[in-house]
Amino acid sequence: MRMRKKPNLLPRLERCAAVLVSAPEALRGKWLCGHPACTSLALEIGCGKGGFTAALAAQEPDTLLVAVERVPDALVVAMERVCAQGLRNVLFLNSDAKLLENQFAPGEICRIFINFCDPWPKSRDAKHRLTAPSFLRSYARLLPIGGEICFKTDNRPLFEWSLLQLHAEGWRLRELTYDLHANGPVGIMTDYETKFYSQSVKIHRVVAEKTANTVCDGDPGRLRNASLADAYANQSRE
Numbered sequence: 001m002r003m004r005k006k007p008n009l010l011p012r013l014e015r016c017a018a019v020l021v022s023a024p025e026a027l028r029g030k031w032l033c034g035h036p037a038c039t040s041l042a043l044e045i046g047c048g049k050g051g052f053t054a055a056l057a058a059q060e061p062d063t064l065l066v067a068v069e070r071v072p073d074a075l076v077v078a079m080e081r082v083c084a085q086g087l088r089n090v091l092f093l094n095s096d097a098k099l100l101e102n103q104f105a106p107g108e109i110c111r112i113f114i115n116f117c118d119p120w121p122k123s124r125d126a127k128h129r130l131t132a133p134s135f136l137r138s139y140a141r142l143l144p145i146g147g148e149i150c151f152k153t154d155n156r157p158l159f160e161w162s163l164l165q166l167h168a169e170g171w172r173l174r175e176l177t178y179d180l181h182a183n184g185p186v187g188i189m190t191d192y193e194t195k196f197y198s199q200s201v202k203i204h205r206v207v208a209e210k211t212a213n214t215v216c217d218g219d220p221g222r223l224r225n226a227s228l229a230d231a232y233a234n235q236s237r238e
């Protein structure tokens, strides 16, 4: 996402310091300790400007939601939103999804939300997709059996590629849809999703559940079908 540089970024970040975790490694394995009202921990990767973050936290006060975003100019908008609403069950990390295992203990997270992540369309960049096998194995180590990845995107080739990876890595797929809002709005929409919905762009969604067969360990090796080209070709034939 190309973000315009925010004026006064540093003072704005400082005003929201109460919700920004600067040393997440120190909380590894004990995120819920300072939040007695919360019974489970959820993670949102790439929260952008935080529309989904704030709405989910308001809807689920007994969930501690940790939102990860690597671009400070987006993060500050999300943090200001949450602070303005007085939400107490959201924390933010200015960090990269690659570092999650330094920050969270195995089995500590019960749900991971990945909403409208960057598609990285070139094959040589496929490893950066947040649904690439190396990321899926990392998520599998952080979730207990029964834990879930909730994935939404408008990008059909990325969606099909992700389904292939999830299936091959032993995740159980549920609630799969290629047109989430076919019969009217469903669930909490993200900022990107609200824009796409207003343009009648179809939203794809799946919930992937970790099972005893989900691959957690080892090197995923060469990517399966790194190219999104086949999926693009299928799309253009529809």
Ligand SMILES: C[S@@+](CC[C@H](N)C(=O)[O-])C[C@H]1O[C@@H](n2cnc3c(N)ncnc32)[C@H](O)[C@@H]1O
Residues within 6 Å of the ligand: 001, 045, 046, 047, 048, 049, 068, 069, 070, 071, 074, 095, 096, 097, 098, 115, 116, 117, 118, 190, 191, 192, 193
């Ligand atoms: C296309 S935007 C979507 C934002 C929001 N989820 C939405 O749906 O409105 C993707 C966001 O993910 C963030 N992002 C991409 N890769 C990331 C990574 N590896 N770790 C943390 N954030 C990431 C980007 O900075 C960007 O803000």
